Amino acid sequence: MSDQSQTILEADGRKDSVELESVTIRFAGDSGDGMQLTGTQFTDAAAHLGNDLATLPDFPAEIRAPAGTTAGVSAFQLHFASCDIKTPGDDIDVLVAMNAAALKTNIADLKQGGILLVDEDGFHEKDLEKAGYTTNPLDDDKLKAFRVVKLDISANTVRAVEPSGVKGKNAARCKNFYTLGMMYWLYDRSPSPTQEWIKQKFGKKPEIAQANEFALLAGYNYCETVELFSTTYKVGKAPQVPGTYRRISGNEAAAMGFVAASVQSHTPLFLGSYPITPASDILQELAALKHFGVRTFQAEDEIAAICSAIGASFAGNLALTTTSGPGLCLKSEAINLAVMAELPLVIVDVQRGGPSTGLPTKTEQSDLLQALFGRNGDSPIPVIAAKTPSDCFWAALEAAKVAVEYMTPVLLLTDGYIANGAEPFRIPDISDLPKFEVRHPTDPATFKPYQRNLNGARPWAIPGTPGLEHRIGGLEKSSPSGNISYDPENHQRMTLERYEKIESVSSVVGKTFVEGSPEGDLLVISWGGTYGSVSSAVDRVLAAGKLKVGHVHLRWINPLPIDLQSVIGRYRKVLVPELNVGQLRLFLSGKFGLPMQGLGKVAGKPFKISELVTAIQKTVGA
Amino acid sequence: MIETTPTLPVLSKKDFVSDQQVKWCPGCGDYSILAALQTVLPKQGIARENFAIISGIGCSSRFPYYMDTYGFHTIHGRALAVATGVKAANPGLQVWVITGDGDGLSIGGNHLLHALRRNVDLKVILFNNEIYGLTKGQFSPTSAMGIKTKTSPMGSIDQPLSPLSVALSAGAGFVARTVDNDIKHLTSVLDAAAKFKGTAFVEVLQNCVIFNDGVYDPFYAPDTRKLNALYLEDGKPLTWANDTKGLYAKGFSIDAREMTDSDRSQVLVHDAKEESGTLAWTLSRFAFPEMPVPLGVFRSVERPTYDELMDGQIHAAQAAKGTGDLAKLLNSGFTWKV
Numbered sequence: 001m002s003d004q005s006q007t008i009l010e011a012d013g014r015k016d017s018v019e020l021e022s023v024t025i026r027f028a029g030d031s032g033d034g035m036q037l038t039g040t041q042f043t044d045a046a047a048h049l050g051n052d053l054a055t056l057p058d059f060p061a062e063i064r065a066p067a068g069t070t071a072g073v074s075a076f077q078l079h080f081a082s083c084d085i086k087t088p089g090d091d092i093d094v095l096v097a098m099n100a101a102a103l104k105t106n107i108a109d110l111k112q113g114g115i116l117l118v119d120e121d122g123f124h125e126k127d128l129e130k131a132g133y134t135t136n137p138l139d140d141d142k143l144k145a146f147r148v149v150k151l152d153i154s155a156n157t158v159r160a161v162e163p164s165g166v167k168g169k170n171a172a173r174c175k176n177f178y179t180l181g182m183m184y185w186l187y188d189r190s191p192s193p194t195q196e197w198i199k200q201k202f203g204k205k206p207e208i209a210q211a212n213e214f215a216l217l218a219g220y221n222y223c224e225t226v227e228l229f230s231t232t233y234k235v236g237k238a239p240q241v242p243g244t245y246r247r248i249s250g251n252e253a254a255a256m257g258f259v260a261a262s263v264q265s266h267t268p269l270f271l272g273s274y275p276i277t278p279a280s281d282i283l284q285e286l287a288a289l290k291h292f293g294v295r296t297f298q299a300e301d302e303i304a305a306i307c308s309a310i311g312a313s314f315a316g317n318l319a320l321t322t323t324s325g326p327g328l329c330l331k332s333e334a335i336n337l338a339v340m341a342e343l344p345l346v347i348v349d350v351q352r353g354g355p356s357t358g359l360p361t362k363t364e365q366s367d368l369l370q371a372l373f374g375r376n377g378d379s380p381i382p383v384i385a386a387k388t389p390s391d392c393f394w395a396a397l398e399a400a401k402v403a404v405e406y407m408t409p410v411l412l413l414t415d416g417y418i419a420n421g422a423e424p425f426r427i428p429d430i431s432d433l434p435k436f437e438v439r440h441p442t443d444p445a446t447f448k449p450y451q452r453n454l455n456g457a458r459p460w461a462i463p464g465t466p467g468l469e470h471r472i473g474g475l476e477k478s479s480p481s482g483n484i485s486y487d488p489e490n491h492q493r494m495t496l497e498r499y500e501k502i503e504s505v506s507s508v509v510g511k512t513f514v515e516g517s518p519e520g521d522l523l524v525i526s527w528g529g530t531y532g533s534v535s536s537a538v539d540r541v542l543a544a545g546k547l548k549v550g551h552v553h554l555r556w557i558n559p560l561p562i563d564l565q566s567v568i569g570r571y572r573k574v575l576v577p578e579l580n581v582g583q584l585r586l587f588l589s590g591k592f593g594l595p596m597q598g599l600g601k602v603a604g605k606p607f608k609i610s611e612l613v614t615a616i617q618k619t620v621g622a
Numbered sequence: 623m624i625e626t627t628p629t630l631p632v633l634s635k636k637d638f639v640s641d642q643q644v645k646w647c648p649g650c651g652d653y654s655i656l657a658a659l660q661t662v663l664p665k666q667g668i669a670r671e672n673f674a675i676i677s678g679i680g681c682s683s684r685f686p687y688y689m690d691t692y693g694f695h696t697i698h699g700r701a702l703a704v705a706t707g708v709k710a711a712n713p714g715l716q717v718w719v720i721t722g723d724g725d726g727l728s729i730g731g732n733h734l735l736h737a738l739r740r741n742v743d744l745k746v747i748l749f750n751n752e753i754y755g756l757t758k759g760q761f762s763p764t765s766a767m768g769i770k771t772k773t774s775p776m777g778s779i780d781q782p783l784s785p786l787s788v789a790l791s792a793g794a795g796f797v798a799r800t801v802d803n804d805i806k807h808l809t810s811v812l813d814a815a816a817k818f819k820g821t822a823f824v825e826v827l828q829n830c831v832i833f834n835d836g837v838y839d840p841f842y843a844p845d846t847r848k849l850n851a852l853y854l855e856d857g858k859p860l861t862w863a864n865d866t867k868g869l870y871a872k873g874f875s876i877d878a879r880e881m882t883d884s885d886r887s888q889v890l891v892h893d894a895k896e897e898s899g900t901l902a903w904t905l906s907r908f909a910f911p912e913m914p915v916p917l918g919v920f921r922s923v924e925r926p927t928y929d930e931l932m933d934g935q936i937h938a939a940q941a942a943k944g945t946g947d948l949a950k951l952l953n954s955g956f957t958w959k960v
Binding site for chain 1: 949958
């Protein structure tokens with residue numbers, strides 16, 4: 001093989017280049033095809049060029065479902081743009097399908113006229129059979145709606161990597177880089193950052209590194225040489241606030257947020273957790289940060305996980321437990337122990353499709369009522385929901401701050417969509433992070449275990465402090481001694497005190513922030529990970545100029561902003577879209593006694609902007 | 623980490639008595655365990671503020687309220703999980719766990735296994751009265767098969783488990799059994815547990831005067847214990863019944879019989895430090911009345927504790943990477959400027 005595979009061809013053969021505002025690509029293939037890797041590499045390349053971006057990985061619950069079946073399809077969607085974007089995109093402009101099963105499960109989302117790139121090697125008779133096709137879909141007239149590029153990517157890849165000495169299966173495995181090279185050419189980005197990455201990643205296996213690099217460049221050069229696509233596309237820089245950026249997923253952001261909280265409060269972080277999809281990443285991230293003094297305890301079960309965190313909190317650590325829906329069910333009793341003992345604790349629930357085991361790798365927002373009410377007794381706790389992947393950082397910090405300042409468990413809701421999805425994160429200056437002081441009492445003369453401060457919080461006296469020996473527990477306490485009390489009046493008073501303490505968190509929550517029209521036809525109220533879709537939909541409706549629509553996105557759901565009811569009153573109608581059958585709507589209706597329209601989607605996928613636009617128009621018109 | 627102060631005040635039992643009225647039933651075995659621990663703790667050379675006592679739910683679990691130390695009365699079965707967090711967060715504390723046969727072996731059985739295998743430096747006292755007391759008399763996981771209770775009117779069909787066999791199988795380093803009516807023995811065993819580095823598991827045979835009174839009488843009353851209890855002493859022959867009976871090896875099993883002058887020298891000798899734990903495990907399987915009831919320290923073998931290993935990893939990570947720098951962490955990986 002000549003040197004051709006090791007260098008990029010000069011782009012003189014390129015005829016046309018079209019400027020686009022935004023593009024959505026989906027890489028889809030078998031679980032073992034490396035689609036997540038291809039997607040993240042393209043994401044970094046987009047970030048490198050200054051595009052705004054949002055990503056959505058979509059992978060099966062099975063680690064390696066039978067190869068070639070629809071159950072084993074793994075996909076990575078990437079939306080990149082020269083304008084501000086808030087979602088990974090609705091319908092897709094480009095679908096890369098590495099086999100028949102990937103085509104079958106993803107073709108419905110490809111726009112009319114969109115580009116479909118397929119690896120013909122994934123469309124042999126047995127591939128078709130595994131995917132459940134009786135005839136080859138590549139011969140189907142229906143594909144005429146798309147710009148289809150058929151290529152034996154596998155065979156091309158094997159040929160391209162031959163000079164590296166890598167052969168057979170290992171050679172074919174490089175096909176994801178070949179595909180990536182093609183996409184780099186098509187969207188006019190340099191493969192060099194990925195070349196660098198390959199060298200670092202496979203430094204210890206120079207053969208494999210070389211093979212992947214050859215594949216990448218071969219894919220790029222192939223497009224250049226054979227004029228496979230008549231035009232290339234440019235997506236320019238997006239206007240962004242100046243600063244240093246990194247790509248961040250919600251789980252990474254949450255982990256960093258808690259480390260930041262630990263640093264800012266000068267309190268060691270303790271995480272008690274049991275692995276569960278899609279929350280395990282937070283445990284994994286923090287387990288690697290021991291040099292921050294972070295203690296991670298992989299417990300024997302969900303209950304031990306939260307109980308260990310409660311023990312660590314009692315001992316004076318900033319305590320955290322992370323889970324998903326089924327785990328939250330198991331933690332209910334222990335959350336109540338923290339409510340009663342009034343100890344700071346953050347519980348992260350990365351929501352997934354439920355009930356029961358449900359859809360472990362798919363997203364949903366259906367744990368809201370459980371978060372708010374899923375415990376015995378009158379047991380209020382603050383609940384905050386992160387709105388984007390990068391907001392998980394800030395929400396984690398805020399949750400920790402409230403937990404400590406109000407001596408209460410705080411529940412942070414994220415979801416599979418923002419936990420695994422990624423976007424650019426403007427790295428904050430340490431000096432811009434909120435500070436919070438942790439005070440542990442030391443004076444035996446004034447110490448009373450349940451004496452409340454202005455926040456309604458009791459003192460956090462930690463074992464090891466001379467003279468402050470005291471006992472706490474799940475039995476009702478008398479105020480302020482903390483001794484056991486079965487007195488009816490005391491229970492009434494303590495129940496109200498606990499309730500009022502949580503209500504007073506509203507001073508942290510602040511006033512309702514309205515985007516769009518401050519009054520008018522419709523108020524859309526959303527929460528959690530649907531922020532991007534809902535906000536984009538409202539923008540789109542407002543841009544059309546006919547309707548007066550406002551948007552309120554709730555981050556704190558308990559307590560609510562104190563002026564929310566009066567804000568709602570300024571609109572004729574209210575629409576509450578959420579990825580469940582109406583949990584926030586039920587909560588708000590109950591609180592305010594107002595009629596509200598719901599839009600519930602429980603398909604394991606986020607909202608499409610288009611379906612929200614339709615719902616907004618319909619609700620106003622109805 | 624909290625360092626113990628170099629000059630310690632001289633502590634006595636009264637320093638560990640809280641101002642709360644003890645509310646166990648009159649005659650309950652729990653009283654003597656409370657008194658024993660209040661005697662043992664002042665002698666450990668540890669400042670009072672560095673003790674934490676964690677319990678679950680049940681009669682025994684009211685224990686922390688009566689001790690003037692840091693205490694946490696948690697939820698059913700979960701004391702060990704909470705205590706693990708306390709000890710991991712602050713290895714400078716001496717952490718005691720108070721649990722019962724229901725709390726520790728039924729609802730909390732899972733946590734017991736895992737605390738023991740990890741060897742978290744906790745001192746666990748399991749009050750075994752072979753009955754549920756606080757819920758008023760249902761059979762427990764240690765109740766004898768056939769026992770008639772409110773929930774087993776025709777007799778329990780559950781096979782009981784041996785707390786000590788469970789502990790040894792989970793890899794416990796320190797395993798002991800004592801009784802609530804022999805304060806001297808009780809105190810010495812708790813003292814040995816306090817001094818052991820690692821999870822120390824102590825089963826106390828504790829009489830419930832209301833729902834299971836007299837369950838241990840055949841071998842623990844002052845007159846019967848002389849005949850049927852086998853006191854374990856490290857390095858001493860395994861004999862009982864006023865030194866008339868002894869244990870002999872017989873293939874893979876144990877022969878418990880009268881000693882003769884000629885075979886006295888062949889009696890097995892107790893060795894709590896025996897690495898494999900085979901002898902301890904065999905002793906834990908003894909079922910009365912076919913076999914005597916062993917009391918004392920079955921096994922005492924130290925190994926690194928979970929909390930010190932966790933601390934060690936943190937120090938190793940800090941030595942290798944330097945103490946965490948938040949700005950560096952936030953700016954790690956692929957970044958770009960706008």
